[in-house]
Amino acid sequence: MFSELVIPSRTIMTPGPVEAHPNALKAMTSTILGQFDPAFLTIMDNVKEMIKVPFGTKNQQAFAIDGTSRSGLEAALIALIEPGDKVLIPAYGRFAYLLGEICERAKAEIKYLEKDWNNPFAQEEIIQAIEEFNPKIVTMVHGETANGQMQPLDKIGAACRQRDIFFVVDMVATYGGVPIFVDDWCVDIAIGGTQKCISVPSGMSLVTYNSRVEAVLDSRYQKELGLSKDERNDHHISSNYLDLSQLQRYWNSERINHHTEATSMIYALHEGLRAVINEGIENVWARHQLNNDALVAGIEAMGLGFFGNMDTKMPTVTPILIPEGVDDGEGVRSMLLDVFHVEIASSFGDLKGKVWRIGNMGYSSRRENVLQVLGALEAAIIYCGGSVKAGEAVNAALKVYQV
Numbered sequence: 067m068f069s070e071l072v073i074p075s076r077t078i079m080t081p082g083p084v085e086a087h088p089n090a091l092k093a094m095t096s097t098i099l100g101q102f103d104p105a106f107l108t109i110m111d112n113v114k115e116m117i118k119v120p121f122g123t124k125n126q127q128a129f130a131i132d133g134t135s136r137s138g139l140e141a142a143l144i145a146l147i148e149p150g151d152k153v154l155i156p157a158y159g160r161f162a163y164l165l166g167e168i169c170e171r172a173k174a175e176i177k178y179l180e181k182d183w184n185n186p187f188a189q190e191e192i193i194q195a196i197e198e199f200n201p202k203i204v205t206m207v208h209g210e211t212a213n214g215q216m217q218p219l220d221k222i223g224a225a226c227r228q229r230d231i232f233f234v235v236d237m238v239a240t241y242g243g244v245p246i247f248v249d250d251w252c253v254d255i256a257i258g259g260t261q262k263c264i265s266v267p268s269g270m271s272l273v274t275y276n277s278r279v280e281a282v283l284d285s286r287y288q289k290e291l292g293l294s295k296d297e298r299n300d301h302h303i304s305s306n307y308l309d310l311s312q313l314q315r316y317w318n319s320e321r322i323n324h325h326t327e328a329t330s331m332i333y334a335l336h337e338g339l340r341a342v343i344n345e346g347i348e349n350v351w352a353r354h355q356l357n358n359d360a361l362v363a364g365i366e367a368m369g370l371g372f373f374g375n376m377d378t379k380m381p382t383v384t385p386i387l388i389p390e391g392v393d394d395g396e397g398v399r400s401m402l403l404d405v406f407h408v409e410i411a412s413s414f415g416d417l418k419g420k421v422w423r424i425g426n427m428g429y430s431s432r433r434e435n436v437l438q439v440l441g442a443l444e445a446a447i448i449y450c451g452g453s454v455k456a457g458e459a460v461n462a463a464l465k466v467y468q469v
């Protein structure tokens with residue numbers, strides 16, 4: 067006998083997964099619909115339209131891929147890459163190397179443009195590297211969750227478009243939290259996540275792409291043998307499950323039989339996106355910015371330092387230097403979770419043990435959460451033997467909120 071699930075309550079202030087929107091969770095308890103039930107197809111069509119709003123795009127194509135955010139990254143890259151294709155990857159944090167890992171397995175010729183993780187690139191540096199390497203694809207991360215830095219993209223995208231290069235951007239940690247303009251920035255494929263700023267459980271990835279990419283997909287489409295024997299293609303995409311050329315035909319009027327859509331997840335996605343759109347995308351961005359400002363003011367008032375350039379920090383992630391006296395910071399994190407039921411994140415690679423990351427995303431981006439994490443963090447650091455300026459943090463945040 068196993069006992070029934072008992073899930074403890076949590077305030078999640080990590081860079082994902084974050085607290086799901088209550089409407090998204092409620093929607094997941096709705097009854098299942100068949101994947102080609104007209105009622106479900108209508109839901110899919112509405113979801114497609116709603117996905118476009120946080121991306122800032124009028125692209126025809128936008129849909130969800132079943133699989134966590136990296137499934138979207140992989141689907142996007144393998145849709146464009148054929149063995150030997152040149153890919154430029156400007157890297158200013160951890161997730162750039164995930165893009166590289168995917169490209170490597172797709173047998174691309176990869177060139178990294180690397181730098182320290184304190185800042186994003188000057189766009190001119192990347193444009194110069196594009197001129198030197200002349201890649202078929204440039205792929206990079208908009209917001210680097212691991213170090214909290216955010217890359218301006220508008221000039222890079224324009225430079226790619228001029229040279230007929232594809233520009234593929236990981237917007238997983240910024241989608242629905244900060245202003246994104248896929249069309250104006252000339253991004254050919256953009257990928258968003260669900261468990262971050264749109265407050266839907268992990269398990270899906272969101273993509274949008276333009277007609278330049280549609281043309282590539284059309285040229286690589288291969289119909290599954292079980293559906294037809296006469297649509298073979300020497301240039302077919304290497305994955306069946308993550309084949310955008312088939313997924314597009316599943317999400318559009320053709321409705322080919324590909325996978326079985328994750329019904330309950332699509333319900334959740336519908337409600338998560340609807341909440342964002344009804345709040346107003348500009349209001350959503352402003353809420354994230356305000357909560358970021360209050361969090362930063364509180365951390366500063368505590369006397370703690372930040373990792374990286376504050377002018378280019380993402381409003382959705384704040385990397386904090388772990389103060390002296392609390393070792394690698396894991397004791398403080400455990401105390402936050404066990405005693406205060408508040409979760410914050412550690413970091414990866416060289417930053418592990420040196421940096422805590424506080425997320426400010428989606429439904430978790432609320433005033434009461436910011437105040438709670440500040441109060442709890444101050445108390446836990448003091449209790450664990452670190453030194454902070456006591457009694458200032460929550461007050462500094464309250465001043466930002468002008469309550």
Ligand SMILES: *Cc1c(COP(=O)(O)O)cnc(C)c1O
Pocket residue numbers: 082134135136137161207209210211236237238239259268
């Ligand atoms: C979270 C994250 C990912 C990976 O997402 P999964 O859903 O865990 O696959 C990729 N890129 C960035 C920038 C992220 O923040």
